[in-house]
Amino acid sequence: xxxxxxxxxxxxxxxxxxxxxxxxxxxxxxxxxxxxxxxxxxxxxxxxxxxxxxxxxxxxxxxxxxxxxxxxxxxxxxxxxxxxxxxxxxxxxxxxxxxxxxxxxxxxxxxxxxxxxxxxxxxxxxxxxxxxxxxxxxxxxxxxxxxxxxxxxxxxxxxxxxxxxxxxxxxxxxxxxxxxxxxxxxxxxxxxxxxxxxxxxxxxxxxxxxxxxxxxxxxxxxxxxxxxxxxxxxxxxxxxxxxxxxxxxxxxxxxxxxxxxxxxxxxxxxxxxxxxxxxxxxxxxxxxxxxxxxxxxxxxxxxxxxxxxxxxxxxxxxxxxxxxxxxxxxxxxxxxxxxxxxxxxxxxxxxxxxxxxxxxxxxxxxxxxxxxxxxxxxxxxxxxxxxxxxxxxxxxxxxxxxxxxxx
Amino acid sequence: xxxxxxxxxxxxxxxxxxxxxxxxxxxxxxxxxxxxxxxxxxxxxxxxxxxxxxxxxxxxxxxxxxxxxxxxxxxxxxxxxxxxxxxxxxxxxxxxxxxxxxxxxxxxxxxxxxxxxxxxxxxxxxxxxxxxxxxxxxxxxxxxxxxxxxxxxxxxxxxxxxxxxxxxxxxxxxxxxxxxxxxxxxxxxxxxxxxxxxxxxxxxxxxxxxxxxxxxxxxxxxxxxxxxxxxxxxxxxxxxxxxxxxxxxxxxxxxxxxxxxxxxxxxxxxxxxxxxxxxxxxxxxxxxxxxxxxxxxxxxxxxxxxxxxxxxxxxxxxxxxxxxxxxxxxxxxxxxxxxxxxxxxxxxxxxxxxxxxxxxxxxxxxxxxxxxxxxxxxxxxxxxxxxxxxxxxxxxxxxxxxxxxxx
Numbered sequence: 001x002x003x004x005x006x007x008x009x010x011x012x013x014x015x016x017x018x019x020x021x022x023x024x025x026x027x028x029x030x031x032x033x034x035x036x037x038x039x040x041x042x043x044x045x046x047x048x049x050x051x052x053x054x055x056x057x058x059x060x061x062x063x064x065x066x067x068x069x070x071x072x073x074x075x076x077x078x079x080x081x082x083x084x085x086x087x088x089x090x091x092x093x094x095x096x097x098x099x100x101x102x103x104x105x106x107x108x109x110x111x112x113x114x115x116x117x118x119x120x121x122x123x124x125x126x127x128x129x130x131x132x133x134x135x136x137x138x139x140x141x142x143x144x145x146x147x148x149x150x151x152x153x154x155x156x157x158x159x160x161x162x163x164x165x166x167x168x169x170x171x172x173x174x175x176x177x178x179x180x181x182x183x184x185x186x187x188x189x190x191x192x193x194x195x196x197x198x199x200x201x202x203x204x205x206x207x208x209x210x211x212x213x214x215x216x217x218x219x220x221x222x223x224x225x226x227x228x229x230x231x232x233x234x235x236x237x238x239x240x241x242x243x244x245x246x247x248x249x250x251x252x253x254x255x256x257x258x259x260x261x262x263x264x265x266x267x268x269x270x271x272x273x274x275x276x277x278x279x280x281x282x283x284x285x286x287x288x289x290x291x292x293x294x295x296x297x298x299x300x301x302x303x304x305x306x307x308x309x310x311x312x313x314x315x316x317x318x319x320x321x322x323x324x325x326x327x328x329x330x331x332x333x334x335x336x337x338x339x340x341x342x343x344x345x346x347x348x349x350x351x352x353x354x355x356x357x358x359x360x361x362x363x364x365x366x367x368x369x370x371x372x373x374x375x376x377x378x379x380x381x382x383x384x385x386x387x388x389x390x391x392x393x394x395x396x397x398x399x400x401x402x403x404x405x406x407x
Numbered sequence: 408x409x410x411x412x413x414x415x416x417x418x419x420x421x422x423x424x425x426x427x428x429x430x431x432x433x434x435x436x437x438x439x440x441x442x443x444x445x446x447x448x449x450x451x452x453x454x455x456x457x458x459x460x461x462x463x464x465x466x467x468x469x470x471x472x473x474x475x476x477x478x479x480x481x482x483x484x485x486x487x488x489x490x491x492x493x494x495x496x497x498x499x500x501x502x503x504x505x506x507x508x509x510x511x512x513x514x515x516x517x518x519x520x521x522x523x524x525x526x527x528x529x530x531x532x533x534x535x536x537x538x539x540x541x542x543x544x545x546x547x548x549x550x551x552x553x554x555x556x557x558x559x560x561x562x563x564x565x566x567x568x569x570x571x572x573x574x575x576x577x578x579x580x581x582x583x584x585x586x587x588x589x590x591x592x593x594x595x596x597x598x599x600x601x602x603x604x605x606x607x608x609x610x611x612x613x614x615x616x617x618x619x620x621x622x623x624x625x626x627x628x629x630x631x632x633x634x635x636x637x638x639x640x641x642x643x644x645x646x647x648x649x650x651x652x653x654x655x656x657x658x659x660x661x662x663x664x665x666x667x668x669x670x671x672x673x674x675x676x677x678x679x680x681x682x683x684x685x686x687x688x689x690x691x692x693x694x695x696x697x698x699x700x701x702x703x704x705x706x707x708x709x710x711x712x713x714x715x716x717x718x719x720x721x722x723x724x725x726x727x728x729x730x731x732x733x734x735x736x737x738x739x740x741x742x743x744x745x746x747x748x749x750x751x752x753x754x755x756x757x758x759x760x761x762x763x764x765x766x767x768x769x770x771x772x773x774x775x776x777x778x779x780x781x782x783x784x785x786x787x788x789x790x791x792x793x794x795x796x797x798x799x800x801x802x803x804x805x806x807x808x809x810x811x812x813x814x
Contacts, residue, residue, distance in 0.1 A: 004421065004422050004425045004426075004445040004446055004447050005413065005417070005418030005419070005421035005422045005425075006412065006413065006418065010412070011412030011413065012412070014411065014412040015411050015412045018411045018412075019411075038411040039411055040411050155764065155766050155767070157766070164765075164766040165764065165765070165766060213645070214643075214644055214645040214649070226732075228732075230637055230640075230642050230643075230644070230649070231640055231641075231642070231643060233637075233638055233640070234638075235637050235638070235733065236621075236637075236638060236734075237621055237637070237733055237734025237735065237767070238620070238621040238734050238735060238736040238770055239734055239766060239767070239769070239770060240734070241734040241764065241766050241767040242621070242637070242732065242733055242734040242767075243732065243734075244731040244732065244734070244764050244767055245731065245732055247731045247762070247763070247764055248728040248731055248732060249657070249724055249727065249728055249762055250656070250659065251659055252657065252658055252659070252724060259764060260761065261761055261762040264762075317656055317659060320656065321655040321656055321728070322732075324651040324652065324654045324655055325633075325635075325649065325650065325651065325652055325655060325729075325732065326642065326644055326649055327643075327644025327645050327646055327647070327648040327649040327650075327651070328644065328645060329645040354667065354668055355654070355656055355668040355671075356654070357562065357572065357648065357651050357654055357666060358571075358572070359562050359564070359571040359572060359646060359648045360562070360644070360646070360648040360649075360651055362646070363645055363646060
């Protein structure tokens, strides 16, 4: 059913959000440009800017360079050092925490290795909380934390941020958002998302897929995750588990997978598949191990080349399926799949040519993330900013009452 | 980027559309219910209803049954016999045309067998145009045709309705919408869509998936097509070719497919795969041939049972992949896949249990279409109604000027 039209209050909230989102993603923008971009008249833009300025979310200043004669249009700039979020990225092998200012400025950042082994919740939560305290202590006086976003390698329930499964971290049904919320005690929401989904959002917001409405992001960690944006919106699925493309079967009856099935994309192109095929399983793990296979192939190591070709062929088949299904404008290879794609692009492209309906691939581009290894972290920050962009004044007034403000 | 809030004109248009869509899909509705459902106040509902009544799109009348004391709320009813669309369904083996009134009432319907053989455009367009003339001649005096919708087994470009490919019909780059528009000369837009996409929309609008926001519809004709609705919206893809799940490879290196690849879902579960496995290829074709294999399996024919089990197993693997990817609430088996699913549900369910991440299947339902063999035809009608529901008054005023009115 179509929704009825919005009320005046909703429209004002939408307009405030649209303006703030614009300067958050696009950077400092003159009032004149905002008038054009948002299709609103000058007096509305002035009123909206005044509201956001009074709330401390933006400030207006004269442009740094004066290019033309006449009175210059004031530039609206996000208050990056005064309004920020905490972003966490929980990978299989590393934990990253960052304090990110409005406008996407990384103000502070901490990272540590996560040792593999049995899952212990405190091993995740402890370091993240400690990093947060350190970074909060270094925030400017009066700066306000408006949210916390967490990227995690696993399936996250959309209703409450429960991590339902994360086979490569070893977590099942962990109420990560609730636990972090309690421990951090910042009085702001803690929002948890699947890392590959957040990678897709980040590359669309600030990366290689700006303005793309249909994209597939593949994220290689130890396993393989996926984030899909279709018609401009993240594919969430009914419960939030959409985009689980690592468990698409590409090789029926193939290698056994941690999920219990066989021949999943993850079991054919994940870290273990590559290392075993290259005869290197057991000696080294993680990104460095994957990189060393790609480097060895590059230097002419035949076993490494064969391993990379084999993995690249299955990766290509998986991507071909996704291109038939989604007809995306762009497919992005992130995490360890970045290295694999760069080393086996010929295999990937060949499979796409063979297996994809012509019309579905005519506008297709294959890319690596513009945001590099920080794609999922940036996505976590954007997830945390979502609330303030949806309802700027309300979110800020709540956050202002919290213990995190006035640092 | 978020769009700025809508203008007063846009809001009125949205509200008119929302009200009309409600009575179009939900049937006659009292003003009191509309007030609740749309979240608008009574005077707004009265004004919107008055506008739609003046335009001849709805009428108000006393409810047929008076249940309570007091003044009854007037019921708003779509003008089904006065406002209608033409809907065409172009399958591999049949052509269907219908005149469908606002509210989804099939007012008139014609169907013919489409013989297989080389593609000749006139063999499609001729019968459809002839049927349209017959049905238009029987419309009530003053009734207005507001659109034409076409469902076709093939890939349709979203910008202009060009049929880019339709291997099973034999068409490549056929400007079907433009040709039909010219020949029909109704002065209303002719909108063309992929049949499986329209099947998905129809089952969501009026079928087994009402209120579902995440669903997958699989359509078996000779080949296999798919329509996906994710977060309430049809998965279109960048060029309009999204949902081409018949060419997802499920059996790498398997049976060769008309698309040039091997082991596609279509080549493993399409008509030919089933008939060959059952030793019946060449004697019979089409829906009846598929049904006869399923019937034979049901009567204990071992070869037919093995064929059905084999096809059901690959179908299950394909569906499992789609459930991992989309986390849908419901998967619908339409066209010839309805029979195959009903005959091999155990194989399909078994694959889903083995191959789908637990969380992604916990709310999953498998269903057959409520609209039966008319799913894609109903979808074509809904496609044609879309424009009038998006902007009721403008569309009607244009259609009223056309030669189709005043019948």
